[in-house]
Amino acid sequence: MHQNWQNSKQGDKLLKMPGKLDRGPIDFNSRVVETKGDVMGIATRNVISAPPTTRIIDAVEMMTEYGFRRLPITDAGTHHLRGIVTARDIIDLLGGGDHYNLVRVKHNGNLIAAINESVRSIMTQRVRTISDSASLSEVTKTIVTQKIGGLPIENDDGAVVGIVTERDVMKALATEETKTMVEAIMSTSLRVTGPDTPIGTVTNEMISHGFRRLPIVSDEVLFGVVTASDIMKYLGNGEVFNRLSTGDVGEVMALPVRTLVSSDLYTTTPMTNINDAALKMLQKKVGALPVIEDGKLIGLITEFDLVKAFSKE
Numbered sequence: 001m002h003q004n005w006q007n008s009k010q011g012d013k014l015l016k017m018p019g020k021l022d023r024g025p026i027d028f029n030s031r032v033v034e035t036k037g038d039v040m041g042i043a044t045r046n047v048i049s050a051p052p053t054t055r056i057i058d059a060v061e062m063m064t065e066y067g068f069r070r071l072p073i074t075d076a077g078t079h080h081l082r083g084i085v086t087a088r089d090i091i092d093l094l095g096g097g098d099h100y101n102l103v104r105v106k107h108n109g110n111l112i113a114a115i116n117e118s119v120r121s122i123m124t125q126r127v128r129t130i131s132d133s134a135s136l137s138e139v140t141k142t143i144v145t146q147k148i149g150g151l152p153i154e155n156d157d158g159a160v161v162g163i164v165t166e167r168d169v170m171k172a173l174a175t176e177e178t179k180t181m182v183e184a185i186m187s188t189s190l191r192v193t194g195p196d197t198p199i200g201t202v203t204n205e206m207i208s209h210g211f212r213r214l215p216i217v218s219d220e221v222l223f224g225v226v227t228a229s230d231i232m233k234y235l236g237n238g239e240v241f242n243r244l245s246t247g248d249v250g251e252v253m254a255l256p257v258r259t260l261v262s263s264d265l266y267t268t269t270p271m272t273n274i275n276d277a278a279l280k281m282l283q284k285k286v287g288a289l290p291v292i293e294d295g296k297l298i299g300l301i302t303e304f305d306l307v308k309a310f311s312k313e
Contacts (some may be wrong), residue, residue, distance in 0.1 A: 048071070053119075056115045056118070067148065078159060086124070091207065095249065095250065111248070129151060129152045131153070142309050150165040169184075180313065181272065182269065182270050187305065190300055195256060197257065199231065212227055224261035224291065225271045270291055274310070
């Protein structure tokens with residue numbers, strides 16, 4: 001089924017520790033055994049999309065309600081893809097990058113006016129897609145080499161018939177046991193921030209450095225992890241409007257990032273098997289796990305890291 005939705009800077013710190021180097025090129029065909037078209041076996045087929053005329057706030061509310069990181073923008077009649085909106089686009093709008101000009105310049109800082117613009121003003125128009133006849137190895141290769149978190153799937157007529165994410169691929173590849181441990185693939189050079197860092201500073205850091213998440217560290221202790229989706233939900237669940245009095249975006253983006261951090265914090269250890277790490281991510285529905293040793297943050301492992309690692313096994 002295809003559904004259509006109408007309607008003062010505290011700098012981040014860089015945490016660097018010695019870690020394992022990249023383990024070399026990936027031979028996708030040798031790792032993944034599949035038949036052509038396997039992508040539809042792991043993809044989400046009930047695609048929910050929005051037309052280009054949808055207001056930004058409506059798109060954000062839908063992404064928040066359904067827990068999406070990305071929303072295809074399609075023609076209502078043909079379901080042909082016209083663009084995509086991601087959580088990254090939303091934090092860009094809130095103060096991270098070029099989309100912020102819509103708020104700052106066109107609407108003189110008025111957030112409410114800006115989010116009533118159509119979603120076409122912030123959507124990415126050049127979208128990498130994949131065919132519904134693609135094999136699992138093709139999907140995996142595209143995600144890893146292009147560093148893409150999700151791909152809309154098109155049929156021969158150009159209509160969007162599904163969407164496949166790195167989480168879907170991780171789930172499919174994690175079925176075979178491996179002896180690889182988290183320490184072998186985790187990222188050890190981490191940019192971190194403090195709990196009192198303004199939300200606006202965090203969005204800017206995420207966009208500037210291409211991050212989806214930032215660990216929050218206070219006195220060398222992990223306080224939590226803030227993600228692009230957390231910041232998007234801040235807008236989508238209406239919390240922003242409870243804090244707005246003038247409508248100016250500066251009001252809400254000056255708040256400390258700790259106001260967005262969930263009390264649930266899931267972590268792993270360097271000597272955890274990556275199969276177990278993948279299972280934990282799937283069970284807890286998180287895209288990354290901080291790696292803790294002796295009570296301190298020493299790394300981070302993400303869904304992308306796991307997809308890449310399982311492809312090399």
